[in-house]
Amino acid sequence: MNLEQRIKAFAKLGDFISQFSDEKTQKKEGIPFNDLFFDGFKHQLKLAQENNRWFNTNNLNFSLNGWSNSLKESNINIWLKKYNFNISSPKKVAIIMAGNIPLVGFHDFLSVLISGHDVIVKQSSNDKHLLPFLAKYLEHIEPEFKSKITFIDGKLEDFDAVIATGSDNTARYFEYYFKNKPSIIRKNRNSVAVLTENERIEELEGLADDIFRYYGLGCRNVSKLYVPKNYDFQNFFQAMYKWKDVINDHKYANNYDYNKAVYLMSEFDILENGFLMIKEDSNFSSPIATIFYEYYNDVNELKNELNSKKTDIQCIVSKNFTDHEIVFGNTQTPNLWDYADNVDTVAFLLKI
Numbered sequence: 001m002n003l004e005q006r007i008k009a010f011a012k013l014g015d016f017i018s019q020f021s022d023e024k025t026q027k028k029e030g031i032p033f034n035d036l037f038f039d040g041f042k043h044q045l046k047l048a049q050e051n052n053r054w055f056n057t058n059n060l061n062f063s064l065n066g067w068s069n070s071l072k073e074s075n076i077n078i079w080l081k082k083y084n085f086n087i088s089s090p091k092k093v094a095i096i097m098a099g100n101i102p103l104v105g106f107h108d109f110l111s112v113l114i115s116g117h118d119v120i121v122k123q124s125s126n127d128k129h130l131l132p133f134l135a136k137y138l139e140h141i142e143p144e145f146k147s148k149i150t151f152i153d154g155k156l157e158d159f160d161a162v163i164a165t166g167s168d169n170t171a172r173y174f175e176y177y178f179k180n181k182p183s184i185i186r187k188n189r190n191s192v193a194v195l196t197e198n199e200r201i202e203e204l205e206g207l208a209d210d211i212f213r214y215y216g217l218g219c220r221n222v223s224k225l226y227v228p229k230n231y232d233f234q235n236f237f238q239a240m241y242k243w244k245d246v247i248n249d250h251k252y253a254n255n256y257d258y259n260k261a262v263y264l265m266s267e268f269d270i271l272e273n274g275f276l277m278i279k280e281d282s283n284f285s286s287p288i289a290t291i292f293y294e295y296y297n298d299v300n301e302l303k304n305e306l307n308s309k310k311t312d313i314q315c316i317v318s319k320n321f322t323d324h325e326i327v328f329g330n331t332q333t334p335n336l337w338d339y340a341d342n343v344d345t346v347a348f349l350l351k352i
Contacts, residue, residue, distance in 0.1 A: 001144040003085050006114050007076050009142035014071025016137055020045065021065035023057065033140045041133055048102065048129040053251050055102050055127070059214050062332070063102040070336050076114070079336040083346055085116060090148070091160035091352050092118045096174070098165040099124025101214045103131060107336070108163045108345060113138075115349040118148040120159055161352045163345070182352045186341055190284040191315035191331055192224040194302065197231060199319065199328070204239030206329020210317055211276075212243040213332045215252055216288055219314045219340070220331040223286040225278070225293040226302060237273050247275035256289035284312055314341070 012032060019028050020041060027038055048055050069075070093112045097105030105123070109131065112119040123131065132151050139146045156162070161182040164174040171187040178185070193207055210222040227233075247253050252275075260277060263270050270279045281292035296302040303322065306313060318325040339345055 001142065005142060007073060009138055010071050010076060010110060010114065011073035012141045013134060013138050014068045017064050018068035021061055021068045023061060033137065037137050044129045044133045051129060052126045054215055054217060060102050062213065066333055067103065067106060075336065083350060087116050087350060090117045092120055092158060093349065094120040094122065094156050094159040094162040096122045096164035097124055099126030100217045102127060106131065111345040111349060113148060115346055117349060120150045120152060120156065122152055122156060184343055184345065184348055188285065189219045189312060189314040189341065190223045191220050191317065192226060192313060193222045194226045194316065194318040194321045197228060201235060201239055203319065203328040204236055205242055207317060208240045208243050209329045210331040211291060212246055218332065222317055222331065223291060224284050225291060226296050227293055229295050229297060233271060240273065240276055244275055252289060255287065259287045259290055
């Protein structure tokens with residue numbers, strides 16, 4: 001199976017996924033094996049919601065829409081054009097996946113297979129229904145994938161390299177356990193936004209998406225704000241109002257009520273609007289329903305500070321602050337070449 005075959009297979013997978021990327025699931029004409037797989041994937045989406053209540057219909061649709069767009073053949077070709085895929089022999093690459101947002105490990109899965117290697121997948125129990133089904137669809141599109149995809153529940157064995165994502169604590173275990181294997185080990189990261197008080201309301205509404213999408217559970221979700229001294233949060237809270245209905249989700253509401261009670265009992269100063277709290281705090285990782293903020297005095301000093309903490313930061317959302325900033329509202333729509341932790345996964349896979 002050559003690279004062109006692999007690209008076309010994933011593009012057809014993207015076409016299949018596109019049927020489930022809107023609130024109204026719609027069966028399309030011309031999708032291969034649709035009679036065999038369409039109803040089955042609807043059932044897997046239902047199981048995914050039942051297994052993980054954070055995976056509501058909105059979040060599943062959003063994730064699938066992102067992947068259906070990313071997997072267009074023209075887009076995959078743009079991503080891969082800079083690489084040389086003449087690998088000497090396929091390797092077995094193990095992926096240990098997180099489960100915080102739907103299909104969070106799909107990019108690693110795609111990267112391993114598109115590079116020509118075999119993949120061994122160990123999923124999180126929080127996101128175990130979607131990828132195996134999509135892998136079966138991929139195998140029907142391109143039967144040569146059948147010998148290249150393995151899902152396991154137990155101990156990883158017989159592999160040549162590993163890509164593992166977890167917390168800071170599990171990352172230390174991964175680094176020790178996989179010390180003799182080529183590896184990419186991902187730890188906790190958070191995303192931040194730098195505000196100036198000159199943002200338009202539309203930009204702040206985009207920031208609301210960066211904060212609330214997936215309930216803030218992703219590493220690309222903004223969990224920390226940097227604001228100038230005496231910043232007026234009125235426009236910020238006005239922009240957040242577009243996500244007011246998030247409080248109607250009982251899991252989110254329970255987190256909101258619990259964290260608010262903790263803050264009040266601890267006599268912390270907070271600002272809140274009934275569904276979001278903001279708290280002055282130097283940490284990056286904020287609890288659900290909370291955003292931390294910190295004041296800055298000098299832009300250049302802030303740049304130096306964030307650069308010194310770059311291993312803790314996934315994205316910086318801002319306007320004319322840094323060369324690598326993300327536009328407001330775009331953190332959860334990365335391109336295929338926007339690698340997690342800024343580590344080029346495909347380049348790693350082509351060297352092992």
